[in-house]
Amino acid sequence: MQRLDGYTAIVTGASGAIGQAVVERLLQEGASAVLVTDLPQTNIVEIAAGWDAHTHAVASDLSDPAGARELMRACNEYIGSPDILVNVAGAWQIIDYVDSDENQWMSMIRANLLTAMSACHAVLPGMLERHSGSIVNFASTAGEYGSIRPSAAYAGAKGGVIAFTKSLAREVSPEGVRVNAISPGPIDTPALKAASPEQRAIAAARTLVGRLGRPEDIAAGVAYLASEDSAFVTGTVLQVNGGSLL
Numbered sequence: 001m002q003r004l005d006g007y008t009a010i011v012t013g014a015s016g017a018i019g020q021a022v023v024e025r026l027l028q029e030g031a032s033a034v035l036v037t038d039l040p041q042t043n044i045v046e047i048a049a050g051w052d053a054h055t056h057a058v059a060s061d062l063s064d065p066a067g068a069r070e071l072m073r074a075c076n077e078y079i080g081s082p083d084i085l086v087n088v089a090g091a092w093q094i095i096d097y098v099d100s101d102e103n104q105w106m107s108m109i110r111a112n113l114l115t116a117m118s119a120c121h122a123v124l125p126g127m128l129e130r131h132s133g134s135i136v137n138f139a140s141t142a143g144e145y146g147s148i149r150p151s152a153a154y155a156g157a158k159g160g161v162i163a164f165t166k167s168l169a170r171e172v173s174p175e176g177v178r179v180n181a182i183s184p185g186p187i188d189t190p191a192l193k194a195a196s197p198e199q200r201a202i203a204a205a206r207t208l209v210g211r212l213g214r215p216e217d218i219a220a221g222v223a224y225l226a227s228e229d230s231a232f233v234t235g236t237v238l239q240v241n242g243g244s245l246l
């Protein structure tokens, strides 16, 4: 018996490195159907074709209410009300705040906060009706402690994800729906691969375990929060950062 035997899930931001690791982990844990979604300009449909028959891909922009409606339409068609929602979708931009403009702030808020809000809003009626469900939102160490590299708008949006997660847990956990966030530290993804060897070494040295995180490290935390192993855990922020910030 696997931890997620027969569970259904939605994973947003599923074409990114962490999103892919999350989908693969949920399938390994026994999920029976996973609806994967990402922006239309990504190759989410091709990526999903490489997974097993238990996945179905939807291309939609979740910062747009029409995109969230499209996700729910596909959800109703393919999996019904999901047991699990994992909001991996996000975006990061390094820029000095004084040099940034409102379009850049809005793009951080849309990608990181609005995507999570609209996906939660879409799935909650079904979860509340069944008095069951687990939602995992994606925060960041930047949202907890402030960003080390200049990305204040990103940090503000991720801080918003944390406040949203805790507030939503207060609202819906008495009705049986758990809401948590995972807060990754420096993870070896394309964003960090673009950094210089020195910057990567500094990020790795900041952790207590002496290495960058892997997408699989984050997926393991998501599997815990998604499953009944965390039945007594809600409104929390699980730090998966190698001890880089305590």
Ligand SMILES: NC(=O)c1ccc[n+]([C@@H]2O[C@H](COP(=O)([O-])OP(=O)(O)OC[C@H]3O[C@@H](n4cnc5c(N)ncnc54)[C@H](O)[C@@H]3O)[C@@H](O)[C@H]2O)c1
Binding pocket: 012, 013, 014, 015, 016, 017, 018, 019, 037, 038, 039, 042, 060, 061, 062, 063, 064, 087, 088, 089, 090, 091, 092, 110, 111, 112, 115, 138, 139, 140, 141, 183, 184, 185, 186, 187, 188, 189, 190, 191, 192
């Ligand atoms: N990589 C890290 O070191 C790190 C550290 C802390 C937090 N995080 C968070 O983890 C998550 C995944 O990170 P990643 O490195 O895999 O990033 P990524 O950019 O590879 O993946 C994020 C995905 O979200 C999608 N997305 C963005 N806006 C969207 C929208 N409006 N609608 C639908 N999808 C949208 C993107 O297309 C992308 O595929 C993000 O939320 C990120 O902020 C990552």
